Amino acid sequence: MPYRFKSRRLRRRSGARGFSLVEMLVAVAIVGLLIGLVGPSAMRQLQSSRVKATEAQITQLRSALDIFLIDTGRYPSAQEGLNALVNSGGLIPGWNGPYLRDGNMPVDPWGGTYEYILNNGEVRVRSLGADGRPGGTGLDADIQG
Template structure:
């Protein structure tokens, strides 16, 4: 017959066993985390490219209605709220949240003297230039 002491000794895990399990889980997390974060960054870059395409299409619709692209001072907000004058038939984008890139920063809009409009996401790092997911994503409409 087994004593109570023998049963208590077999009832739980040892500290060593628990530490081994924690070590294994930590190693798995250390291996998978960089891969998952890299995939998230690439997904955001692809989302930004699609968002730039949508925004440039909205700019073209705005130009068809208004006869010109929004001025640099009006910016992209002219796609979601009506300017003081003109035949605005918008909104051309769903809401003001559409004016931010997937990293939460505003899209950069510029209209040059030749009437060429550009919409830019500054990428993951939020700075001009860069490589990979930090690279700027630019859409242009003429």
């Protein structure tokens, strides 16, 4: 009796069909071609999305700086920097913040910090781009507003 049971199980297995090596290689080749064709354009889209997200965050920071100016009558000093938008330390008269959502300072899409530049009353906010260094071209270029 046990012998008959084993033979049925073996018969069932031998009737099952799997993938051949050639079928597997064809599937892997097709996936490789798709990645090779679609991958570079997807990466370009990702990088351009990061630039657009950075521009949007800089616009948000500039708006928060303008509200800070309305409340306090001045922009943050170079020493206070952008941190003055989320924490006054109780030392800024008229401060009515935090001026950023959730009270957190955003980082740029590449994980870098935004730079605050105050020069003769002119305010700029800058991201150093993909390379994290001043200057650069293309995706490595600084983004400022």
